[in-house]
Amino acid sequence: MRISIVRALLFFLLSISPAILLAQQVTTCANPSGHAYFAHMGVLEKADSEWKIDTVPKGAFTLRKHGRDDFDIIFVDSTERNHSTADDGAKVFPLRRSETEAAFLVHFHDAGESQIFSFFKDKNGEARFSILVSKGGPSIYKSSVMVGDCTPIDFKLINEGDSH
Secondary structure, three states, X not given: OHHHHHHHHHHHHHHOOHHHHOOEEEEEEEEEEEEEEEOOXXXXXXXXXXXXXXXXXXXXEEEEEOOOOOEEEEEEOOOOOEEEOOOOOOEEEEEEEXXXXXXXXXXXXXXXXXXXXXXXXXXXXXXXXEEEEEEOOOOOOEEEEEEEEEOOOOHHHHHOOOOO
C-alpha cells in the first residue's frame, strides 16, 4: 500500500504546474475504496440503480495549503489526469480542524457536486482519509463513501492561521 502512495506522490511532483508548487503540501492520499449508491434518475435504468463497490483506481489526492485559510485538493483520477479542485471551479471550505483530524467541504456549484474530505490519524497512528460524495445533475445521481491511506498528515500546517 505504501509503495502506491510513494508512486502517486512522485507522479504528482513530475506533473504539477509551477503555480501549484508555491503551495505547501499537507498530505498525499491514495487508493480510496468504498461503496456508492446510484439512484434511478437521469440516464440510469432501474436495473442499474443499486449499491456498488466504488474505487478510484490509481487515484491520488494531495491536500495543499495556499495561505492562511486557502486550501486546494490536487487529484489524479482513474484516467491518470491531474485536476485541481480550485481550477475546476470548486470552493474548498475548512469545516473542522484539530491535532489529529481535519475535514474540508469541496463544493462544485456548477457541477451539482459536493464532497467532504476527512483526513485523520487513527488510534494505531495510521494516516487515513475518507471522501463523502453527493453528486446530482441531469445524468447521474450518486452518493458514496470511500476510505484510503495517506502519507503523514501535517496537522500543524492545517491549523496554522486557523480563523475559526
